[in-house]
Each structure stands twice: as C-alpha cells, then as structure tokens.
Amino acid sequence: MEILAYILISTGLIFFLGTTIGLLRFPDFYSRMHAAGKGDTLSTVLILLGCICIVSTQGGMNWLLGLKILLIINFIFIGSPTATHAMMDAGKKAGAEPWRKDSK
C-alpha cells in the first residue's frame, strides 16, 4: 500500500513538473492556462490519492481522514476548471489576443 502511495505521489510530482515547464514555455496567456488548468487538477488529485493510501494503512479511525481527503478531491475537481474558465473569460474580456502561428 505504501509503495502504491509513493508511486502515486511521484507521478503527481512529475505531472506538476510538466505543468510548470508548459507554463514557462507556452507563447501566450491562453495556452499557458491550458498547462496550468489541466496539470494542476491531475497532479493534486494523484498526490491526495497517495495521501489516502498512506493514511489508510495506519488503522484506527483514519478511514474518516481518507473520506475527508476524498471531499477535498471533489472540491478541486469542481473548483479548478471553474477557476481556469473564469480566468480565460477575464483574459478575453480584457482583450488579450490569442497567439497565432503567423504573429512574430
């Protein structure tokens, strides 16, 4: 169980690395939001699932802790895309031009 937890957490960290590189390398506001909005969700969920695996091996009343972490995952699933969506909309309203192949 603990090995599974470490695998999940490391995978989450690797995805975070990919997200960060994407965030730095992409050319404009919109495509950067692509990297941030997706990578965040998956890597946070993976890390939290790893936490559940660790917590559930400790016995006692810790299954409640696991359920609480599940609740956090639930809120991230709803909140993260909504936040991404709000920021994209704000960028569109503020008049940020999407990057195109022919621009520069």
Place this chain on the structure above:
Amino acid sequence: MKYLYSFIVLFAPWLVLSGKFDPLHVGMGIVCSLLVAYWSADLLFPDREATLADRLRQLAGFIGYIGWLFWEIILANLHVFRVALSPRMNELLAPSLVEFDTKLEKELSKFILANSITLTPGTVTVRVNGNKFLIHALTKKAADGLPGAMETRIANIFEITR
C-alpha cells in the same frame, strides 16, 4: 421523499466531518440536518417528477462518467506534457477559438460539459452564453474533435426525457 433525500445528503457529510459518534454530536447532527432539510429541500431537488430509480440511474451514470473523465484527464496531461517538452513546440501549437452550439438544455449539464471540456485534451472553455460555447483549442487535432463524444455521454445521463 425529497425531505428524506436532503436529510441523507446533509447527514452523511456531517458524520464524515465531525468524526465523533457519541450521542451528543450525532444528535446535534440529526437536529441540524432535519431543520435544514425542512427549509431547503426545494433548493436541493428542484425537479420533482424524477423517481428514485431515475436518480439512482443518474448517480450510477455519473460515477461511470467520472471514471471515463479521469482517464481523459490523464490523456490530456500527457498531451500537454508532450507539447510542452517538444523542441519543436511552435510547430505543434496551433491555437484557435472555436464556437459551437450545444444541444444540452439543463444548466447542470452545461456546467458539467464546460468543466469537462476544460479538463480534457487541448481545449479550454472560454465563455458559455446560452447555447453557445466558446472554446480555445491548443492544437488543430483538439479543435476538430469538438464537441465530440462528451456531449452525447452527458446528454445520455442527465437529459433523459421522462
């Protein structure tokens, strides 16, 4: 019946979040859940005609949908990962704004569709206005696949006419 549903929906998180099973805490939970269920059952379950079987089918369909969505999210991440790490990134990128009409009618299914689009490969919802979805797509391949299988899946779960 809607009072019973609301009570269960409210009381289960109470048990999880309080984590204490002595009579005092459970009793307080029951009283609070009953009061809130009495006051706000109409808000939680606005469509009255749905039967228990309908709701259970929706729930099962939704859980299956979450599983499928999770797989799509992993694919999305690998996709962003590959584009981000590619040395020829500028050739792979072809950002575009796509607009399409959805056939979904309920607010809830539109919300789920918008969030799912944001989470899946190469596409982010920019704006939802009535039936029009404005999508920013990262690559050409992603733009061509809209709205795709996702809309049909959501329609099958949430838009069944009774």
